[in-house]
Amino acid sequence: MIDTSVREKYTAVIGLEVHAQLLTKTKIYNTDANAYGHSPNTNVSVITLGHPGTLPKLNKKVVEYAIKMGLACGCDISREQIFDRKNYFYPDLPKGYQLTQDRTPICMNGHVTVFPKNGEPRDITLNRIHIEEDAGKSIHLAGETDSLVDFNRAGVPLIEIVTEPAIRSSEEANSFLTEVRKLVRYLDICDGNMEEGSLRCDANISVMLKGSTTLGKKVEVKNMNSIRNVQRAIDHEIERQIAEIEKGNTIFSETRTFDAATGTTAGMRTKEELNDYRYFPDPDLSPLIVSEEWLKEIEATMPSLPNDLLAKYVKEFNLPEYDAQVLTDTKEIAAYFEALCGKTSNYKAASNWVMGPVKSYLNDSNENIEDLSVTPENLAEIIQLVDESKVSFSAASQRLFPAMLKGDGQSALATAESLGLIQDSDSDSIGELIDEVLAAFPDKVAAYRKGQKGLIGMFMGEVMKKSNGSADPKITNELLRNKLA
Amino acid sequence: MNIDKDLLNKIAHLARLEFDESTAEEMMADMTKILTWVEKLNELDTDNVEPLTTMSHEVNVLREDEVKPHLSHERALKNAPKKDSDYFRVPKVLE
Numbered sequence: 001m002i003d004t005s006v007r008e009k010y011t012a013v014i015g016l017e018v019h020a021q022l023l024t025k026t027k028i029y030n031t032d033a034n035a036y037g038h039s040p041n042t043n044v045s046v047i048t049l050g051h052p053g054t055l056p057k058l059n060k061k062v063v064e065y066a067i068k069m070g071l072a073c074g075c076d077i078s079r080e081q082i083f084d085r086k087n088y089f090y091p092d093l094p095k096g097y098q099l100t101q102d103r104t105p106i107c108m109n110g111h112v113t114v115f116p117k118n119g120e121p122r123d124i125t126l127n128r129i130h131i132e133e134d135a136g137k138s139i140h141l142a143g144e145t146d147s148l149v150d151f152n153r154a155g156v157p158l159i160e161i162v163t164e165p166a167i168r169s170s171e172e173a174n175s176f177l178t179e180v181r182k183l184v185r186y187l188d189i190c191d192g193n194m195e196e197g198s199l200r201c202d203a204n205i206s207v208m209l210k211g212s213t214t215l216g217k218k219v220e221v222k223n224m225n226s227i228r229n230v231q232r233a234i235d236h237e238i239e240r241q242i243a244e245i246e247k248g249n250t251i252f253s254e255t256r257t258f259d260a261a262t263g264t265t266a267g268m269r270t271k272e273e274l275n276d277y278r279y280f281p282d283p284d285l286s287p288l289i290v291s292e293e294w295l296k297e298i299e300a301t302m303p304s305l306p307n308d309l310l311a312k313y314v315k316e317f318n319l320p321e322y323d324a325q326v327l328t329d330t331k332e333i334a335a336y337f338e339a340l341c342g343k344t345s346n347y348k349a350a351s352n353w354v355m356g357p358v359k360s361y362l363n364d365s366n367e368n369i370e371d372l373s374v375t376p377e378n379l380a381e382i383i384q385l386v387d388e389s390k391v392s393f394s395a396a397s398q399r400l401f402p403a404m405l406k407g408d409g410q411s412a413l414a415t416a417e418s419l420g421l422i423q424d425s426d427s428d429s430i431g432e433l434i435d436e437v438l439a440a441f442p443d444k445v446a447a448y449r450k451g452q453k454g455l456i457g458m459f460m461g462e463v464m465k466k467s468n469g470s471a472d473p474k475i476t477n478e479l480l481r482n483k484l485a
Numbered sequence: 486m487n488i489d490k491d492l493l494n495k496i497a498h499l500a501r502l503e504f505d506e507s508t509a510e511e512m513m514a515d516m517t518k519i520l521t522w523v524e525k526l527n528e529l530d531t532d533n534v535e536p537l538t539t540m541s542h543e544v545n546v547l548r549e550d551e552v553k554p555h556l557s558h559e560r561a562l563k564n565a566p567k568k569d570s571d572y573f574r575v576p577k578v579l580e
Contacts, residue, residue, distance in 0.1 A: 026552050278499070
């Protein structure tokens, strides 16, 4: 660990490259199934395998998904695009080149707002989003003289989201990935699973002295399979680079791989110091033109995005920022909350219910909110029963809600009735009970009137006892105070 | 443009091609000649000309996202120089 005072002399400059596999049915340039977990080399075709004379044909959905991501990030959408060949040799790349976009990325500029743990929300500027194909998977087994190659993944559509070197800390990088994952899931274009590799991240990291205008040499770090590990890798790499510089060594541009077990990075033994990809326009794919009309069509299919919902919950529903964050954390929870708020206008109660009993039930049961037997309609009924003082909140959360989770399809009112949870809010009958109680404790009544106001609790308890807990506490309290006055 | 020994070696490496060292001089001369000939194109003023990226006049040749029958597993592996029942086998590559 380096000293804090040394650490503080430096500032880190971080750029991220995020690859997201798109949830299309087929690959980007041919009709093989795009599926994870199938037997090796079963989702392949002559195009995937790069047989001579075969030609690619672009999947329309891929273009639409990439544009959706671009619109979600406020990017400029390129109206005229071509594809480029990135040339390199590796056994999992059968054609000897990757079909990607170099000169004309489908989306340019734009930003993603980050909410770092120990910092202010900030917009991270994007350089570009482009579309390209994934490579196959090479498997290197110990003791084997061969490497094994599975081409099922070859040709799976990817978008690559590239930030400007605008990220300043590992917390910001963490938040950036969290937000990107949230976006692709809201848009339903990628499942965002980093462990399975459908969302991957490489980080370009450099450090420089504070106030300097010359960027340090950047190091690319790969092989982080979770957001947490991206954060760890960045923290370690910043420390390592500062320590090297402090020792008088120079940092050179290289690719390093992260080891999750040790939390450190190590240089990769690459012979290819100078990678020369010799990009050039691909003549096989026709140019892509995005018309105003097509763009409008895609715009019309855009769902509500987490930050729009967040703003709505804070500004229109007057919910605390924290509530709004939790409620928009996943698309499914937000959809449930949206449906609920269509049925009740007590937004704060709706938020408390979703963040409290609903979420804790989901956590305990591992159920998905979409499968919850208490529908938004049911929950709105429960909220109404509480608002009308027909059922107390504690009875609603501890007995009515659990009973409805078992779900016999009954309305909240019917269930509350059959459980005997309906509170007596009839002031005449409560009034009679109060009269009985006051008559039974004349000395306590006198003491209360002399100033021992704390006795109100005792009276409340007695009335509740007499009503078997069904007296509405609010009304009881009010009536008691009136009668004792 | 002159092709020197370094550039020749670099091109050979990028193309993963081997050549007989004794022919290096001849190859450098040939490649220099070819490049010089192609460089003739530089004499044209192309400032206001969009680069030609395809020979076709078609744009937006797209397909719908529908799975179509593709290659069977057996046929896919058929021409591989080395394979097992599941995988293509290649000389071990280490990162």
